[in-house]
Structure formats: C-alpha cells, structure tokens
Amino acid sequence: MSAPDRRGAERRSGVSWRGAVGVWAVVGGIMLAVALAGSLVAPYDPAALVGKSFLLPGPDHWFGTDALGRDVLSRVLAGGRTAVLLAVAAIVVAEAAGCVIGLVAGYRGGLVDAVLMRMNDVLLAFPALLLVLVLAAGLGPGTVVLVVGVAVVNIPGIARLARAATLGVATTGYVESALVRGEGTAAILRREILPNIAPTIVADAGVRFAGAFLIIAGLNFLGIGIQPPAPDWATMIAENRSYITLQPWTVIAPTACIALFAISVNIVGEAVARRRSRGRA
Amino acid sequence: MPGAASSHGLIWMILRRIGVALVLALVVSFLVYAATTVLPGDVAAAVLGRNATPEAVAALREQLGLGDPFVQRYLGWLGDLVRGDLGTSLAGTRMPVSELIATPVRNTAVLAGATLLLLVPLALLVGILSGVRQGRSLDRAAAGVSLTLTAVPEFVIGALLVLALAVYVPVLPAVSLVSGDVNPLTVPEFLVLPVLTLIIAGAAYLIRIVRISTIEAMATDYVEAARLAGVPERRIVVRYAVRNSLAPTIQAVSATAQWLLGGVFIVEVLFAYPGVGNALVTAVQVRDVPVIQAIAMLLALAFILINLVADIATILVDPRLRAAA
Secondary structure, rough: OHHHHHHHHHHHHHHHHHHHHHHHHHHHHHHHHHHHHHHHHOOOOOOOOOOOOOOOOOOOOOOOOOOOOOEEHHHHHHHOHHHHHHHHHHHHHHHHHHHHHHEEEEHOOHHHHHHHHHHHHHHOOHHHHHHHHHHHHHHHHHHHHHHHHHHHHHHHHHHHHHHHHHHHHHHHHHHHHHHHHOHHHHHHHHHHHHHHHHHHHHHHHHHHHHHHHHHHHHHHHOOOOOOOOOOOOOHHHHHHHHHOOOOOOOHHHHHHHHHHHHHHHHHHHHHHHHHHHHOOO | HHHHHHHHHHHHHHHHHHHHHHHHHHHHHHHHHHHHHOOOHHHHHHHHHOOHHHHHHHHHHHHHHHHHHHHHHHHHHHHHHHHHOOEEOOOOOEEHHHHHHHHHHHHHHHHHHHHHHHHHHHHHHHHHHHHHOOHHHHHHHHHHHHHHOOOHHHHHHHHHHHHHHHHHOOOOOOOOOOOOOOOHHHOEEEEEEEEHHHHHHHHHHHHHHHHHHHHHOOOOOHHHHHHOOOOOHHHHHHHHHHHOHHHHHHHHHHHHHHHHHHHHHHHHHHHHOOHHHHHHHHHHHHOHHHHHHHHHHHHHHHHHHHHHHHHHHHHHHHHHHHHHO
C-alpha cells in the first residue's frame, strides 16, 4: 500500500471510530443510569412474588417473570447497582493503598521498592479469579470478599504505576525547590508529586474499574459474592440458566445489560487511552 | 559472545528462570495455606455448620491440626503436598482428595486442551492476515469484533451461545451432563458449547497481539530490503514476519493458556461441566479446605509452569534475548 493510500484508510477508520465511541458513550451513560437509578423506576419490588412463574413477556410484565414469579424487568432495573458500587469501592480502596505504596516506593526507593516488585511477581503467578476464590474460602462468600479480593488483585499494579510516575516527577525543578524551601516528605508527596501524577492514575483507574466490574460479575455468577435473593445481573444469569428454554428473557435481559455495560466501558476506556497516547506523542 | 560462552550463558539463564519458578511456587503455597486457614472464622466450626456439637468441632480441629502453631502446620502440609498426599475431603464422603479430583482434572484438561488446539491456530491465522492487510476490511472487522469481545465476560458469551444454539435453533445440549466417570471425549457434543465459548472469549486478545507483532515485523528494514530485492510477498510473510513475531506470540499464547485456567471456572459452572473449576467452586461454598488447597495449588502450579515453559521457549527462539544475558 502506498503512503497516501494508507493515510486515507486511517482517516476513514478515524471517522468511523469516533462515531462508534460516541454511540458507545451514550449507551454506557444509559446503562450507568439504569444501574444506579433503575430501581427507582422499577414497576414492582424486585424481590416480591408478583405473578405466576415463567410468564412470557406481556403488558403487565415486559420481560415476563422468573421461576418464583418475580418481575424480570424490575430485577434487571435493580440488578446493576450493587455490582457497580462494589467495583467502585474495590477500586477506591485499591487506588488509595496503591498510590500511597507507589509514592513512597518511588520517592524513597530501597526496601519498599524491592518488596513491592516481588509482591507484584507473586500476584502475576496467580489467576485473579483463583486468588479471590481462595480468599473466599477463608473469609466465606459475601460482598466483603469481593471488595477485598478485587482490591488486593489491583494494588500491586497501581503501586507500580504510581511508583513509575513518581520517579518521573521526583527530580523535576519544583520538587527540588520545595526541598530547598525545607518542606517535609509528606508535604512534598501530597502537594508537589500527587497532583502531577493524578492524571495518569485517573486514566488507569477507568480501565481498572472495567476489569473490577467483570471479576465481580464473574464471582457473583459463581455464587461467591452477592447472595440470592438480592437482584444482580450475573446472579440472575446463574439462577435462571436451567430454565432458559422455558423463559429465555430471564437470561436475555441480564445478559444484554452486562454485555452493553462492559462493552461501552471498554470502548470509552480505549478511546481515552488512545487520546492520551496521541497527546504524549 | 563466542560459542561456548554463549551456550554456557544460555543454560545459566534457563536455570535461573527455573529457580525463580520454584521460589514463586513456594511463596504461592504459603499464601494458599495462609489464606485458607488463618483468616477470620474458625474453619472447623464453619465446615460443621451452626448446629455442630463442641465435641465434633474439637475433633475436627484435632484432625486439621488447628491446635499446633501455624508454621508447624504449614510445613507439615507442605511436606505432605510434596510427597503427593493431598489429604482427605472434609465434606460428606471423606474421600482422599487425590481420588476426588482425579476425574475433574482429566475433564478440565480435555476442555482446556481442545480449546487451545482450536484457538491458537485460528487466532494466529486471523492475526497474521489482519497484520499483513493492515487497515483493510478483514483487519477492521477483526479489530471491531475483538474490541467488543474482550469486554464481554465468558458467562455472557456462553449464555448468548446457549440461547442461539440450544434454545432458538436447538442443535446442541444446553448443559454438559457428562457424569462422573464418562470420558467427555466420548460425548463430543457436550464439549462443543463450552469450547466455542472459550474460543470466542479468548481469541480477541491473541489476535490483537499477533496482529500488532506482525505489523511491527512487516515495517522493519529487512522486510523492506527483501521486498526491494524482489522476494515474493507470500515468502516475506512466512520467512520474515512470522518468524520475527514468534517471541511475542509465544508470550501471548502463554497468557491465553493462563487466562484459560481462570476462564474454565466460569464456563464449567455455566455448562455444569464436571471439571476442577466446578469442583473448586463447590468446595469454596462448603469450605472443604483440603480440596480448595489442592485445586488452588494445582492451578497455580500449572500457571507458573506455563509461564516458565513460555519464557524458556522465548529465550530459545530469540537470539537477541540470548545475547542480552
């Protein structure tokens, strides 16, 4: 392919890529609104038995009812919030711990730095899902395990990123002048270094949120996290999969929600990453 | 580095890598043991449930050795593990763990093996073709599909496949009813949906890496030189691009195999496939600690081993890495 030709192809794909990102950003916004506020507009109590079992979609129950006669639409509307909030909680905990470790390791080096790197090696020798499952064996199933497990899986990566970013900033003029002014280490880390590495950390947190949501959904599906009868998209797929031939909407509705939410977060995250890498280049 | 010294360096590098793997295995064994036994909640009480008599709890604590100091318990457990004694299950039948997990291990090996056997050649083919035809329709279609699919969890892909192929066009069974002793290879139709789910979920990542490394190899000076020398394009792809993208491809295949160790859990539970993933999830729910420890160690060791083999293979295929040693 000749050079002008290739540039043309890139420009064409650039336009369609931007269009796709726009569409998925809207989808993502809608799904986030559904996840966070959906229960407010749910026609029924998501836990209440409101009709016969396995009713097919109709005017009273848009997505029909499940095995116990609960309204599928109401359960789907209420089923995203806990998982999304748990993913946010896990990432907030992980970012707080990871940033502190990374800042100290990057600024002070030495033992913290070495320990951090070895911890990361060990975690890389373990599938994330297996790690949380083993923790669940000790702590017992429940939402605490989800937050602790997903945070533990993410901390070394965040610490490593924060460390690298800190190394880049630590020798700049404004840090040196703060040192000359006689400011303490804590003040320098908080006032000089943290604000300067924040954009890197925040962009990374978005990608981590998407990953955390997927692990949490997977664990809920396995029955390790959110326990029935609480409504949750992944739990719904697990509890209704045996009845999939009787009432497919009990599985289609939560499946569509997870797929749309996950794809939109991923595509918007990818778009942010691409823009950042272009900005740097 | 001249011949003798370089092969000496190579062996040294591989031995060092094996040493790192052994240390990792040791650390992981400690973490698995610690996470399953010292964390809050008395395992003995949890296993026996709320209505257990204090005597029964005390007896089980005795059997688990919970009275001894932690380090002593860990070393005892590690010693048994190294000798191949995995202990006995705490649930129901009190079977030896090695007997209990033998069939699930075989079933999972069949599922993972069948997936890799189909997934790797397919992903390599699509990845190389997309890389060679960068920006054309095949490449853009593959990029779009893979960006979408990397985001979707395995159980969602599996549920969609069940809806399509078992509910709306009922050609396949929705669940694998491979019972205990039946070899899943003798009932291949039960394998189709689980394998297909894993291929769809795993292909995206591998295709992406192969594509990028092919693009990088195709943009190098020696490919340009070969092209100017009139070497046919097909030959360039096979002799230069594919060979030079071998090292990143080995790493990507190893990452895919490692991902598979996590992915099988979900797919096994979704399709009620009787493998180690299903066994582990059941064991976690009833807190059958010896079974959890055995399966977790087995999967972690497989994980470390895959990494080790991939690293050694990479060192062997890429002369530049050897020189760097």
